[in-house]
Amino acid sequence: MMAKTLQLPIIDLASSDRRSAVHSIRQACLECGFFYIINHGVDEKLLQKVLQGSKLFFSLPIEEKMKLARKEHRGYTTLYAENLDPSSTSTGDSKESFYIGPLEDMTADGQLNQWPSEEVLPSWRFTMEDYYKQVLNAGERLISLIALALNLEESFFYDIGAFNPPNAFLRLLHYPGELGSSDEETFGASAHSDYGMITLLAADGVGGLQVCREKLEEPRIWEDVHYITGAFIINIGDMMERWTNCLFRSTLHRVMPTGQERYSVAFFLDPNPDCVVECLKSCCNESTPPRFSPIRSGEYLNERFKLTYGA
Ligand SMILES: O=C(O)CCC(=O)C(=O)O
Numbered sequence: 176m177m178a179k180t181l182q183l184p185i186i187d188l189a190s191s192d193r194r195s196a197v198h199s200i201r202q203a204c205l206e207c208g209f210f211y212i213i214n215h216g217v218d219e220k221l222l223q224k225v226l227q228g229s230k231l232f233f234s235l236p237i238e239e240k241m242k243l244a245r246k247e248h249r250g251y252t253t254l255y256a257e258n259l260d261p262s263s264t265s266t267g268d269s270k271e272s273f274y275i276g277p278l279e280d281m282t283a284d285g286q287l288n289q290w291p292s293e294e295v296l297p298s299w300r301f302t303m304e305d306y307y308k309q310v311l312n313a314g315e316r317l318i319s320l321i322a323l324a325l326n327l328e329e330s331f332f333y334d335i336g337a338f339n340p341p342n343a344f345l346r347l348l349h350y351p352g353e354l355g356s357s358d359e360e361t362f363g364a365s366a367h368s369d370y371g372m373i374t375l376l377a378a379d380g381v382g383g384l385q386v387c388r389e390k391l392e393e394p395r396i397w398e399d400v401h402y403i404t405g406a407f408i409i410n411i412g413d414m415m416e417r418w419t420n421c422l423f424r425s426t427l428h429r430v431m432p433t434g435q436e437r438y439s440v441a442f443f444l445d446p447n448p449d450c451v452v453e454c455l456k457s458c459c460n461e462s463t464p465p466r467f468s469p470i471r472s473g474e475y476l477n478e479r480f481k482l483t484y485g486a
């Protein structure tokens with residue numbers, strides 16, 4: 176059965192009419208938790224370079240990729256390593272990925288991020304770091320508008336230390352595109368909601384992304400999300416849902432295999448691990464008391480990762 180295509184609002188991040196942008200964001204977050212942003216300031220050519228770099232990386236021999244196997248949540252994860260839907264028994268998702276964490280995170284041994292060597296992929300690190308900084312900037316501007324959309328001060332999330340510094344991860348994704356031959360249903364990415372605050376997603380134009388707007392209703396109805404050139408797809412994560420007492424919706428999504436190879440780049444903008452996520456004053460009152468107890472962002476994320484990776 177063909178899925179319906181979802182019409183999502185397009186928010187202009189550079190609009191001179193900020194009030195109307197803020198209003199549209201609020202509407203989008205209440206209704207669906209997904210929308211597009213344009214004029215976000217991230218260079219389109221740079222995004223193309225990132226997608227190209229991603230293709231080069233995933234084409235490396237597996238031995239080369241395994242040298243950068245995921246440690247401290249940074250580096251390479253193999254095909255079928257993840258099962259985003261812990262309730263399903265499938266073999267895992269048909270995708271491989273590469274994670275890049277905060278650029279300044281250091282240990283005594285040096286940077287936590289792992290990088291392919293300059294000889295193998297020249298300027299690769301520079302391209303990814305440049306992109307990381309540009310998307311982070313777009314994300315922080317968007318968060319200010321989201322704060323306004325929640326009737327908070329524009330600087331609210333800075334003031335509570337969420338971005339001091341933020342915990343943001345760039346994730347390159349590759350869906351190989353072969354359709355599985357077994358009877359078992361395989362997904363590119365199985366049904367999940369993102370864990371953090373917001374996600375800024377860019378993709379190469381190959382379809383497959385779907386959302387389910389009513390996560391509690393059965394049967395689940397999935398709708399296609401179209402890719403718009405130059406726009407980011409934004410979605411609200413579970414921590415933002417928690418912060419807003421479920422006023423803003425963190426929506427289930429998945430990637431279906433289409434038989435075509437697909438590359439995407441997700442940027443997860445999450446609060447500092449020490450930042451406490453607790454019901455916002457503007458999101459509760461006597462008749463709608465807080466549904467969740469306060470929790471530190473780092474603690475919340477650790478719990479979620481344990482379920483995803485089964486470790
Ligand atoms: O590749 C995509 O389009 C979506 C990826 C995704 O949902 C995720 O990594 O959380």
Ligand SMILES: [Fe+2]
Pocket residue numbers: 367368369428
């Ligand atoms: Fe996701």
